[in-house]
Amino acid sequence: MKIEKLIEEKNLKLTSARRELLEIFFHSAKPLSFEDVRSRIKMDKATFYRNVSKFEEQAILGSFESNDKKRYYELNTLPHAHFVCKICNGVECIKEPFSMSLDGYVIEDIILKGVCKQCNK
Amino acid sequence: MKIEKLIEEKNLKLTSARRELLEIFFHSAKPLSFEDVRSRIKMDKATFYRNVSKFEEQAILGSFESNDKKRYYELNTLPHAHFVCKICNGVECIKEPFSMSLDGYVIEDIILKGVCKQCNK
DNA sequence: CTCTATGCAAAAACTTTGCAGGGAT
DNA sequence: ATCCCTGCAAAGTTTTTGCATAGAG
Numbered sequence: 308m309k310i311e312k313l314i315e316e317k318n319l320k321l322t323s324a325r326r327e328l329l330e331i332f333f334h335s336a337k338p339l340s341f342e343d344v345r346s347r348i349k350m351d352k353a354t355f356y357r358n359v360s361k362f363e364e365q366a367i368l369g370s371f372e373s374n375d376k377k378r379y380y381e382l383n384t385l386p387h388a389h390f391v392c393k394i395c396n397g398v399e400c401i402k403e404p405f406s407m408s409l410d411g412y413v414i415e416d417i418i419l420k421g422v423c424k425q426c427n428k
Numbered sequence: 429m430k431i432e433k434l435i436e437e438k439n440l441k442l443t444s445a446r447r448e449l450l451e452i453f454f455h456s457a458k459p460l461s462f463e464d465v466r467s468r469i470k471m472d473k474a475t476f477y478r479n480v481s482k483f484e485e486q487a488i489l490g491s492f493e494s495n496d497k498k499r500y501y502e503l504n505t506l507p508h509a510h511f512v513c514k515i516c517n518g519v520e521c522i523k524e525p526f527s528m529s530l531d532g533y534v535i536e537d538i539i540l541k542g543v544c545k546q547c548n549k
Numbered sequence: 550c551t552c553t554a555t556g557c558a559a560a561a562a563c564t565t566t567g568c569a570g571g572g573a574t
Numbered sequence: 575a576t577c578c579c580t581g582c583a584a585a586g587t588t589t590t591t592g593c594a595t596a597g598a599g
Contacts, residue, residue: 320598322554341588351556356589358554371541372493376563376588390533401530409522411545412511418539420492424532441573443579462563472581477564479579497563497588 309333317365324354332368338379338389338398371418373398386415392423399423430454438486445475453489459500459510459519492539494519507536513544520544 310329314321327348332339341355359380362368370380371389375396379389388401407414431450435442448469452460462476480501483489491501492510496517500510509522528535 320553322598324555352589353557353591354555360590372495372497374493376493376497378589390530393536403530407540409511409524409540411548412540413543413548414540415514415542416540418541419528419530419533419535419537420539421536422534427532427534441578443573445580473564474566474582475580481565499564 313367317367319361319365324350325358328355328358329362329367332380332382335381337400338371338381340373340377340379342377343379369416371416374420388417388419390419390421390423392426393420394422394426397423397425434488438488440482440486445471446479449476449479450483450488453501453503456502458521459492459502461494461498461500463498490537492537495541509538509540511540511542511544513547514541515543515547518544518546 310326310333311321313329314325319325328344328350331344331347341352344350344355345352359368359370363370363380366383368380369383370378372378373391373396374393379398381400385404387404390399390401391397392399401419407417431447431454432442434450435446440446449465449471452465452468462473465471465476466473480489480491484491484501487504489501490504491499493499494512494517495514500519502521506525508525511520511522512518513520522540528538
């Protein structure tokens with residue numbers, strides 16, 4: 308199974324906390340904050356943050372800071388942009404691939420801020 | 429002078445704290461955090477945050493959350509993108525205008541994340 | 550058995566709020 | 575004189591760290 312493989316490749320120990328955490332990310336279409344994860348499973352915040360940090364170091368997860376002072380994490384898949392709504396604070400992945408270039412800079416992520424479809428009605 | 433005019437237009441009182449704060453923003457090429465402002469003038473954090481919030485309500489300032497958990501503020505000028513470096517946490521304004529559109533969404537700001545020119549060497 | 554991971558509690562970092570006194574109009 | 579603004583202190587939020595115990599390999 309992919310979780311076992313992923314953990315083994317990175318020389319980490321597969322604990323039940325890590326399995327549950329990765330399961331959640333594998334099944335989520337959106338980036339998730341600690342609060343989001345916590346609403347799905349009981350996990351100590353220290354365990355959450357230590358694990359997502361480790362997973363980021365290992366390039367399993369990526370993250371960004373939203374408008375609401377929370378950090379959102381997601382699996383490192385294809386590069387794509389994110390949309391953060393300033394009304395509802397919702398976070399969405401934008402499928403369309405981005406291609407923006409700036410001499411001398413490495414662009415790894417794009418965060419678009421504004422008003423989402425829902426709140427725009 | 430423009431500061432007096434701006435404050436009067438918005439029906440606010442012109443205090444010395446507000447004058448100093450706006451002077452700093454008028455003379456800065458980059459968005460600034462409380463820490464940045466604090467290194468230039470002595471101002472209580474409550475005063476800083478209450479003022480920048482008020483200025484944001486009045487559309488005098490705009491802001492965004494960076495990678496370092498700090499909020500950066502700047503004068504509301506022409507829409508432009510920002511670059512946040514994940515190595516040095518530096519924030520820069522990107523002059524080139526952006527044009528990105530997504531059906532149903534209102535895009536007001538774009539934050540590019542990655543590695544800046546300096547750190548890329 | 551050894552070494553890393555977990556959970557709890559306390560601390561850290563940034564921002565917000567309450568309150569009494571001060572200043573702008 | 576009135577009403578808004580300021581500074582200090584305390585509280586609120588999210589994330590990090592210390593430490594003893596538990597669990598994976």
